[in-house]
Amino acid sequence: MGTQEFDLIIIGSGSGNSLIDGNWDNKKVAIIDGGTFGGTCLNFGCIPTKQYVYPATVAHTAEHIDHLGVKAKVTDVNWSAMRDRIFARIDAISNGGLDYRKGLNNVTVFEEYAHFVDTHTLETDSGARLSAPQIVLATGSRSVLPNVPGIDSSLVHTSDTVMRIDALPARVLILGGGFIAAEFAHVFNGLGAEVIQAHRSDVLLRKNDSEISQKFAEQAAKQWDLRLNRSLKEIRENSDGTATVTFKHKGKIEEIETDLILVATGRRPNSDTLAAEKFFDVDEKTALVSVDAAQRVLKDGEPVDGIFALGDVSSMYQLKHVANAEARIVQYNLVHPETMRETDHRYVPAAVFTHPQIAHVGLTEEEAREKAQDEGFELAVKVQNIGDVAYGWAMEDSVGFVKLLANKKTGELLGAHIMGEEASNLIQPIIQAMSFGLSAHEMARGQYWIHPALSEVIENALLGLETEK
């Protein structure tokens, strides 16, 4: 079989799928995906997780408002109905997207995996060869499983499979201390399962500001059984359909019995599925494909003509809004080689949809202190409790807070860290201010803040910063 020639080949149908716009109407495009069309966010990630997070949050809230004078009890959680509702919608979008692409005259879809055989040629699993002057690597990332005996048990799940199980397990053991572990611990706890979260170190959400990590760990331990400093040794299936999981803790063996194990111990880039390391620069430690600011893939530090990468395969952030932002840059650069744009990675925010919610943008306090010392400016830090503003009183909140970091002289905002109700929404005006260069006082006093909305916590935090501007 000869090599099929295309104008553009895209490998990966997550954010990669959004690259095909009107500029390609009269050209030949191939899109290759060996997994589920639409990629991680739609099928296994952001979208379905939040569809479980929302009912879990509502159920949890309902059961925890005694202090407001309301006693409520969630009596029935219909997991299978919830699952069917969620995936009826998602599967239809994935199938519809695939059918739409297949129906376009200018696009050929290959539903299989592919790897590079030279810098501009790919071979699919069935042996088809495809070549193009422009190729985009958008193959995302996948879960990493710890290498312990029993990890191949059918009771072991990752985020790819756990949302499709038939019934809510009575007991769930979650391994890991990152975003995925935090979100699923809340989902299963909120929906009524008995949750144990076992983590190998003593810090949850390590990439966050340490005050957030510490306060979140305190809240997690109040809601579910949190076991830190546990080193996973073995998983054994029992004859009654349960599993016994063995850990080492302070030199002693600890065994936990459970009905389901969710492994959430990180994700690695799918650079190896492409054999990218043979033809391009791939970081040995992170397995990320190296790109420049225009998203061009590098070889020996230099861009390879016509080859781009975006999203989890080349981005340390592993976030959908970053993959999408990078896709917009690649989409432009593919057709404007003379005036390429660069991705703005200055203020990348993230939120963890656990309970309480967490959101951050910019530097942690530790990083901001280091920057202030290096650059010789004074750092302003303000921690504003949600419980001290009017809406926080309404909620009788005693947990949530906002931490803002700024340059004392210039009022430049350097970072924001929020734990509490609607943290993922509360942080957005700060992201806006940082992106458009508004100083703390300009932001606080240059606009109205709706009274008595929860956003007043941001206004008060800004006013409390003691910056000159």
Ligand SMILES: Cc1cc2nc3c(=O)[nH]c(=O)nc-3n(C[C@H](O)[C@H](O)[C@H](O)COP(=O)(O)OP(=O)(O)OC[C@H]3O[C@@H](n4cnc5c(N)ncnc54)[C@H](O)[C@@H]3O)c2cc1C
């Ligand atoms: C449980 C979970 C929850 C998440 N929640 C959020 C969230 O709330 N907010 C957020 O911003 N981010 C979230 N993320 C992260 C987000 O999903 C990813 O950052 C994003 O989907 C990455 O998009 P991508 O286009 O790079 O890759 P993907 O969407 O993963 O697409 C890559 C595609 O490439 C295919 N592929 C891989 N190798 C090959 C090959 N060799 N040949 C052919 N095809 C191949 C795969 O099958 C896949 O379909 C979450 C992730 C998970 C796992």
Ligand SMILES: NC(=O)c1ccc[n+]([C@@H]2O[C@H](COP(=O)([O-])OP(=O)(O)OC[C@H]3O[C@@H](n4cnc5c(N)ncnc54)[C@H](O)[C@@H]3O)[C@@H](O)[C@H]2O)c1
């Ligand atoms: N709301 C969101 O934006 C969202 C939600 C879910 C996932 N995501 C993205 O998906 C990515 C992957 O999430 P994640 O939670 O799997 O990864 P993570 O990197 O956030 O956390 C992985 C955790 O597992 C621990 N770990 C690693 N190896 C281990 C081992 N062998 N034994 C025990 N523990 C081990 C790590 O110490 C870490 O705490 C995140 O980086 C995030 O960007 C985003």
